[in-house]
Each structure stands twice: as C-alpha cells, then as structure tokens.
Amino acid sequence: MKPTTLSNIYGETRDAKKIIVVHLGFLGDSLHLIPPLAEIKRHYPRAELHVLSSPLGCEVIRMAPCVDHAWSVDLERSRRTWRGQWALIRALRREKFDLAINFSGSDRTIILTALTGARVRVAHAAGRHHFWNRWVIAHWVPKQDPDQIMSEQFRGMLATCGFQLEPPRLDLKLDDHAVAWAGQHVPWGALHVSVNSANPLKEWSVEHYIDLLKKLWLRQPDLPVVASAGDRERERARLRAVASGLNDSRLRLLPEDLTIAQLAGVLTRCRLHVGPDSGTMHLAVAL
Template sequence: MSGSCSKQAFGPRLRFRVGFRPVLGENPSMPFSAWKKVLLVDLGFLGDTVHSIPAIRALTLSGVQVDVMTTPVGAELLALVPEVHRTWIVPLRRPSPPPWKNLGTIWAIRGQNYDAAITFVGSDRNLFSAAASGARERIAHLTGRNSCLARWGLTRTLPPRDRALPVFEQRLSALQELGWTGRDPGWAWAIPHNDQTWARGIVKSPALHLSVNAASSPLNEWPLDDWAETLKQLWKKQPEIHVFATGAGSERESARLGDLQALVGDPRLKILSDRLTVARLAALLQMADLHLGLDSGVLHLAMALGKPTVSLFRESIGRSGWAPRGERHQVLLRPCPCQSSGHSDCEGSRSKCLAEIKPEEVAEALLRAWPSTAAR
C-alpha cells in the first residue's frame, strides 16, 4: 500500500461493475478483461467529473457496463454522456453531510455485486465509498493525503500519476496500470435538442462566453473592474462580438454579475445570473466561439466541448494538470506566494497574484485565440 500513515440518467447509457473485500489484497485480482460491471466513485466538483469522462468511455468501449457514484452536478453532467449506464447521487457540499446520511445509497450499491469499484480521486470520502461498495475489486488511485482508515477496505492502490500530465490523461494512465490497452477516446456529448434550441435563442454570433466567478475559492477570481476594461478593449478591435456571462445562481455570484453589468454598461454584454442546468450551460458553450474565464469547472467543460479558451490561473500544486493545453488555449499564469509559503498575504477575497494580470494582456490573448471561422 502506498502513502504514509500518520495517525438517473437521461438518454441511452452503458455500464460498469464492482465488489467488496475487507482487507487489502485478500483475494487475487480479476483480470481487467473479466470485468463486466464497474462502479466509478467520482465525488468531486464539475471539473473533476469532466476529466473522468474519457476514462468512463474507455471502460465502456472495452465492453464494461459503467455506473457512477457522483454528486448532483456530476449526475447532470453525466446525463449528457451516453456511455454512463446509471448514476448514484451523493450530495457534496460544505460542510459535507455525515456518512450515515448516505447509508441507504451505499446499501443499494452493495446489492449490485459490482466486479470492481474504482476511484481516481484519492480523498478519504472517495476511498471510503469505494471500500464500502461491496465490489470484488476495490481500487483507488492515490492523488493526495489520505488516512490509513480510508484505505483499510481497499484491495489495491495505484501510486500517483505524473501531475504534469493533464488530469484526464492521469486517469487513463491509471486504467493502463489495470490492464486497459486502448486509445484515448476523448469526450462525446449528447446535449438534448430542446436545450440546443434554447441556446440558439440566447446567443448572437460572434459570441464570447464569460465566467467571472469561481465557486471553489474567491481567491481564484479576478477584479471586476479588470473584466470590464478587458471587454472595452476587446470591443475596440472587434466591436461585433457579443458577450454572455453566466453564474451558478448564488447570491454572491449574482451580485458580482450585476456589478459587472453596471461597470460595463453596454448591451453587447448579456447576463444570465440564474443557475442553468448543466445541459443548458453546455448548449450555450457549444454555441460560443470562445470561452474566457478562470480556473473553474466551466473552463474544463468548455475545453471538453472543443472550444478555444483563455483562462487566468494562479500557480498551485498540480496546476499544470488542470490548465488546458494546446494552440487553441491561452493560459495567463502568475506565481502565487500563498501557495509556496502556505501563508496568505491576500486581503479579504482579493487575490494579489491574479490582480497582477492586466486587462491589456487578457484582451491581446483573446484576439490571438479568437477563431478565424466559427466552428459550431
């Protein structure tokens, strides 16, 4: 065992399977090719689930039925992935609900007799859930700190992948260690027709999707006056661009979007402050020519939908695995003393390092990344 010890689905779906043993290594492992039904434990945020989808598709293309234990927002996203057979929904919020709140779900999962339960996210919550699944094989990719107790019921652990690799490639690499030999299948989406029709009624071409909020931490956010100045500079060069900004519907995010609208004062900026379903968000992103935003789940979804992106990042451990790669993506990065020292010098919720990025820099990156022809 690696690591140290210090005390509902919409549309068509495919499937996976899992089983349980109380002690690591108690039974000999089944070969990968023998798996018929697998449970993927994916209790994370939107971006985490986005990066699990290529691995889900790799398993199903190998003839495995895949079920996923996920969060409510993860279930919304996976409803757009035809290969997912079933989702088991567990709330993920702060503070997390006590484990006994989900015993009914765990009991139902144990009745499925899965061949394997796999988690690519090495948090205690994911490890406990994989261990309690009742699957024959209970496998965890260790990605960070975890407790001995969380690893107690696992039959196998996989060491961390190279964190310089994109996160989805790290997860495919974990599958390779388990015996998978296929090629990266990428992402494939089934966005409902009615959501696509709705998005066509919202988006005017050419279109920029803007996300100024980061649900994970306000320290991942950029000052609103800088966003406003960026749009003004963009419009000086390309006045025909329409911008639509979305949020998660929380009071704080809606207030930020309202403040942005007041700062910009231009009808070419359309604000959608109410929470959208993930299907509608995906449909809007699909209609956009480019996504501009922060280190957030929306960025990862835009990337997975094949959209060019411009994103603002502060340096952090594992950052290179999350930042989009390739010529179609512009990443504006600043060193973060808080991350390296472990001590925050930022005042309130304003990130000093991100504030060093200038609006002119972002506007120039947008113009470089803007596609010469719209591909939707």
Template sequence: MTTFYQKIRHAKKILVLDLGFLGDTVTLLPALSVIRKACPRADFSVMVESKVVSLLQLTPWIDHVFGYPRFPKGPKWYQDFGRVLNLRREHYDVIINLNGSDRSSLLTLFSGATHRLGRVPYRKKSRFWRYCFTDTVEVPYHTQHLSHQRLDCLHLSGFPKEISPDFDVVMPENAFEKIRPSVGTTPFIHVSPFTTMDKKELPAEQLVELLGCLDFPFVLSCAPNEREQTKLKALLSSLKKQPLAVFAGSLNIVELTALISLSQAHLCGDSGSLHLAVMLKKPTFAWFRETSGVVEWAPTGDTHVNVFGDDGDPFLKIPQKKLEDTFRAFLMSIQ
C-alpha cells in the same frame, strides 16, 4: 502477473465511484470512455456529486448515474448506511475509485464488490485505506493534468492503451431552447468572469479593461448565487461595450454547456465552466493562481492560453499589460 483489467474484462456490473464536483467529473470523462470501450457488455454505472449528475445526461453510453450529496455539506458517516445497503443490493462485480478520499474509500469497501481498484491518495492519512481495495495503483500527483493522471491509472492497471479516450458528449436539442432566442446565429465569445472565491478572480476594473479589448460580440454568464449575480450587475454597469446577451444565473449545467458549445471561444478564471469548454473542444483563455497544483487543472494544447498570477488582496495579481498582450495574441490566433 494478472492485471486488474484481465480480472474484470468480462464483468457484468461496473461502478466508477468519484465524489468530485464539476471539474472533477469533466476530467474523469476520458477515463470513463476508456472503461466503457474496454468493457462494452458491462452494465456501467457512475456515482458523482449530486449537483453534477445532470452533466452525465450528455453521456448516453453510461447506463446509470447516481448522486452523492456533498454541497454545501456532506452527510455524517452514519447517514451513509442506506447508501451502502443500496450499493450492496446492486451486486457490483467491480468498483473503480480513482478519488482516494476516506469517504469514497469506505463506500468502496462496504459495497461488497469482488474487485475494487483504488488510487493511492496524495497523502496516506488513513491506516485503513489500503484494506478498502483488492487492487491499487500509484500515479504521481501535481505532475500533469488530472485527466491524464486518471488515464495513467487505467493504463497501469492493464486497460489497453490503444483505446482512444474522448469526452463523447451528446447535446440534446432542448438544451438550446433558453439560449437561441438571445444569441441567434451571431458568432460570440463566452465569458464566465467569476469563480468560487475572490482570490481566483481578476479585479473588476481589470476585467472591464480586458473586455474592452474585444472587437467581437460576447455573452456573459454567472452561477445562480447571490454573490456572483451581485458582481455581474456591478460589472455590467461598468462595461464600455455591452454584451450580446447576459445569463445571470439562469442556466443549469446542461444549458450552460449548450451555451458554450455555440461559442467561438471561452474566457474565464479557474472554474467549472473552463472544463466544460475544454470538453467541447473550444479555444480557451483563462487566468490562474500560480500554485503547485495548478498543472492539474490548467488545460494544455495549442488552443488553450493560460495566464498565471500571484495572490493579491483579495484578488488575483496579474500585470495589466501582460494580461492584455496575451489576450490580444489569443484573439488573433482564433480569427
């Protein structure tokens, strides 16, 4: 039986279509590197959510990057007519879509590409889904990290397993211009204390105690929104030790990546910055809600330590002793 890869290995134009946010895009990079290496002569494009297009400035081996607006709200279905026309004008031979959402599946169908690979969605809600693809692949959800799931999709589709997946990011020197004056050459731990919602965060008093365990310079950063900036201001007023530097929503994605790349380790909740740290091969200490899907996002490996807690009201509930003892063991491991 001819595999999908055998059909497309000499394709001239390939598009990987994934409309996920920062974490989704970072965890897609190893699969993208496999596709690039398996089809080295193809014109290789990727479509991601508009807010994270800048991240793929760090992957010069991708020829073209396109954005799709999903935040704070995606377009109406009829507003995609122009995008469909643009896709058709590109005359892609191949579209690979491991996302499975209704919108991305329809864009795949109407692209006009000859070969269209799709992953079977977690819940097969739409009757039309199967007709959007010429080839499909089924890999279980909620069983392993999302990056490994995507690699499994490629391997089951015939992509060579001997191709080594990697993030293959290249940091431009100008990404450090805003950071180096504040941190200099001092070794530090980067702390990203907040996430997109309270239930994924530690209570402020617990975070203060945790940072009090640090006998090492640390740098704080947060997202450029009022919610996180307000929380960061309150946190700073309560800290027992002051940080080496603070970036209160002043960094874009590329600059945040540059900051993490200079750090010795990364401390955070379940957020996009965690995936950037994993991408950069930095040791991480992270706290998570215990859910059925957490295995898809929690990093694995000897250099990554995760602490799991229950839903609180409204914050994450993790016993303080458990949190601090695990954190101290992590600090010992990276010294």
C-alpha cells in the same frame, strides 16, 4: 484460488455485469474522468457502467454516452442527512457491483467505494495512507506521474490493471433541450464571459471586465456578449456590477440557475470564452 494481481484485474473481471466508478469531482475533474470512462466501457461493452459523483459532477457525467447511470451524493453538510446517505448506500449495494474503481484515493471516496460492496475493488494510491486501507480495498495502484494531466493519470491506472489503451476520447452528447434553450438565448458567435471563480484570488476586478468589454466594442461594435455567474450572492453581485457599469444592451446576463448542459449549449454557440474559472475553461476546451 490464485490471488488477483494488479496486472490481471481486467482479465479476472472481463465478465463483469455491473461496474461503478467512485469519483466526487466537480466540473473540471469530471471532464477529466470522461476518457477513462470511455476506456472502461470499451473493455466491458456488455457491462452497465455507473458513476458515483457530486451533484455537479453528475451533470457532466450524464453528458457521457458511455455511462449508463450517474449516482449523486450531496457533499454539502447542511443538505445531506443520515437517512439520505443510508438510503443511497443501500441502493448501491442492491446493485451487486462486480467491480468498483476509485481514481482519487481520498478518504471519503475510499469509504464510499468500500460501502458499494463491489466484489473487486481497486483504488489509486494518491491520497493519505491509513493502516485500514487494505482492509476496505484490496488492490491499490501506485500513484501516477503528477506531471501528467489528470485524465492520463487515470488512464495510466487502468493500464496498470491490464487495460490495453487506445488514444483518449472525450465524447460528450449535449442534451437536445439544452441546445434548443441556448439557441433561443445566445446569438451565434457571441463572446461568453464568466467573471467569477471559486477562488476569489483568481478574479479580475469588476472594473477590468468593464474596461475590456468597452475596448472590444470599440473594435467590434456588433459583438454580442453573454455573461454567467453561479448562484452565490457574491458572484451575482459582481455580475450585476459589471452590467450596471456598462449599461449596454449588447451584454446579456444568463440565468443564475444555469445547468451544466445549458452552459455547454451556450459555449457551443460562442466564438470565445473569457474567465478565471478552470471548470468552465475545461468545458469550453472539451466542446
């Protein structure tokens, strides 16, 4: 039997019934995953498309109509257990995937891709090289141009595997309940402010946000503002400090347990998003 080459991976797997993409990204990374996922579904319209991602990534992936099932793997050491990890691996192997695709090439995702037991496994050579790489994954796509945006790097990887690409699509379907929730809590045409970032070095000071909103209200006294923060105490404290410094009813604080679907619903009702976090910015642009 002739070995499968990179350029013929699609040709050799076009009859695949189940495909899994392994990518443990967060908000922004997962949004970049949507266009290549749509391309995979277009090439395999009869196959089930699964994605293995982080809990946050799964919240994004579930908004993609092309995905049939999102599997969540907890990345927090304090929360994950050997029993839970083993149960996940057994469940994945029971699916009997025909094809597994790994876009990141990181060590953890490479091991998880191998453990899916997929018949054909292909990965992006973007991570560290190990002598055992080809023992667990036979097909490696050369590293893509790092000057391209992430989604185009992923699509380029698919092209190397024999996919005939169409213009990228970023299709998201918002949950009806999340949209209804946003309609009850966010005035139409509001300004959304996210005062925090996972990297504190990217953040403005609390005083800067207070000053910004005061100046905006001088120009637009009727402008409603909604503000969000994560559930970490440091982030909630910064948000409370902004609210305390303004003491203004035109500022509404959103719940700390806001889901990604609810955040998407919020952003669709807002005229502008302001904040240092790239993940929320990616979501705002996508919508």
